[in-house]
Amino acid sequence: MPQTTIALAHSIDFARWRAATRDLVTRRVPPDDIAWHITPGDAPAAAAPSPADQPFRIPRETMQLAADVVQSMLPDRFTLAYGLIYAHVTGTDIAPSDLARMEDAAKTVRAETVHLRHDLFTLMQRSGANDTWHGTLDATTYAPESNARFMTFQLSLAPWRLSLPGRRMEWTGRELLHGQDDAVAAPLAFNSLPPPAMPLVTDLDIPRITALPAVALAAKTCRICPMARRATQTVFGEGRSDARMMFVGEQPGDREDIAGRPFVGPAGQLFDRALLEAGIERDDTYVTNTVKHFKFRPRGTRRIHEKAGPEEIAACAPWLAAERRIIRPHVLVMLGATAASALLGRHVTIGRERSRAITLEDGTTGVVTVHPSFLLRVPDEDARTREYARFVADLRLAADLRSAPPP
Template identity: 45%
Template sequence: MNRETVVLSTTSDFSGWRAWARKLLHERVAADSIRWIVKNPADLYAPSATRVLPAAPSTTSVPRSLAALFPAVFVSEAPERFRLLYITLQTLRDNLPVPDELAERLTGLATESRKRVLDLRCQMPDARNPDWQVVRTFHASALIDSQAAALADLRPAPWVITAPERTLCWNGQEYLFGPGLEGDISNSSEVIAAARNIATAGAGNVWWHGIAPVRLHPDATDIASSSSLPGLRGKAIDCRMCDLCGPATRTVSGEGNPAARIIFVGEQPGDQEDLQGRPFVGPAGQLFDRALKEAGGNRAQAWITNAVKHFKFVPKGNRRIHQKPDAAEITACSPWLATERKILAPKVTVMLGVTGASAVLGRQVTVSRERSRHIPLADGSIGLVTVHPSYLLRLPDEESKTREYTKFVTDLRMAISALAG
């Protein structure tokens, strides 16, 4: 029997596998006649490189539910993964049902890969420290490669990932791939310098084009099952619970002290929050920080989040104009906030504005009627409604700004004093 040998450039070379699989399926080459091997080309880590892949018409239509498994199966460490995926395409090409045993095997491999994806994401620090951060891991290079874009969304500030067979750098603008670091370097500054020196393959190197991202596709049940804040954040980056995920840059999760006894719930990320991947860092966030400090609070000891995790806006020239989320969008995002509060179990929840209050209380709220008083919450904790700091920025004159800012600080001081009760 004649055998076809297909050489892939890396274990994450999904575009190469797909191009060759399409050609071989078109030529009706049987799965048992194909030998898939991985061999790194000489210019794999060069700043620029070219490549020629075979071109052939597609002979197969893959159901969406099955197609969603392919990237996760591809980055698994199962030796037979390339063959299993090819057999799946071959079966579909011949208009045959995918055997239950094969479907179960693919699902099992995909499930294990997604668990490892979440584990890697949980290792990623948030962006509170804007300096370069180092993440040391033992995950397989294919899985790391599949998460490059997601990890850049999780932490827009610079970072380095080092693993035995892969170095991945994100400099805040692009990610660059390199081989594993040689030797045992303990000093973080030296790791960063060495990683940036060897991670040189980026957008100009075609060997790294077409890496299939592995997504987690969280639903309400999956969200509710989360038991840690890093796990919740790792899942949230793939949120598709409503249409706001399309135009927004990224999901913006809460941040702060995971042992916080007080949390602050705002409306949604703004322009700067969307870009920086952090809640309350724009003008309203800066005002909030000043007021909280004046009230005797400390942001580093609190948890800051929003009812809606994506920025809703309309473009106007070079600007993005904030739009208020509607009831459907607040409802769609509610599992994230509910699980966040369940994990944190705070003593006091401060609701900043009508959207934050409505999301926590589960009903329509008029801030002027309900602010500045303790509200018993269903979990036995204390709630307090006040204005959103962006309201203070919109006031027309200095006199009203000063008056309302003083009331806002008083509300925050009331919330902080409730911690001692």
């Protein structure tokens, strides 16, 4: 008979299940000794393991299988998922029949995830005074709940409602609501849900996202390339969504990676100073990078910048394209050869391209100049003064061009 009862706040409360699992597995509590109950409302959080307890790590594939099982509608899904983690940590065996049930459940969850993502714009229709999306899905799992964040980003943060068998889910534009057909919908925290069966950005149709905040939030979950998995966080662009001037650099540096903001390190401080001398208010612009994660190699306690390669540039290209498409700047300033090559689609030599107006394929006026970090590397003080003055002159040219008629 179970000796431990764990209360979960809702039928897919992965956050409390995971916290309780870490505590219970650390104490080696067998699966048969635990009863998992759904207690809507303010269920108590599980106790955190003691610092003295032996920590353990779970392979990503194993934890994802557990998350997929929790998304199923198996009545004992929380017990099965716990048993999977318990067996991994303790080195015990899982009954073949249980493992087969989990794998079948995960297969169904993945299939429904693919269906929802691929057919989202067929399932959902837009109507009403506030352009609310609404649809119906005959789901047999909780995959729709786990993909609520995907839907919210893909639908550009617009309100949406989805009717499901016996339940409904709604994004109001501010919060996610969830409830049974015969009950009042209650707030559902995104971070309480299990991760979807596929990474959030997989199948995300970025060109169809029309809201810059939705693109930024989606980009923060991106782990497409190895560089993204090593960096502290995604460093997305910032500034006005209707900016007439857009600045694009190479990639965030160490300071930016920690702060989560572009151009805040030494090069960024020099950039801000040059903007003021050129008569440009940074708050009136949009500033971003070609690559959204810091690429580095460790050297002792330091992290040394490494130049972004073609693979990283290609992986981040959809995010940069979305920023440019949504903002539609009148002037696009390319800071350095990496940004210029990526945006012009060809190899660029700064000396040949800088300090002149370039008409881009969409009619935007482009200006190529050096990256401010270049100025920090000029060893001779007189040369550094000359190069800085030339950089400010390039920014003044861009400032003059922003007054031209929009494309």
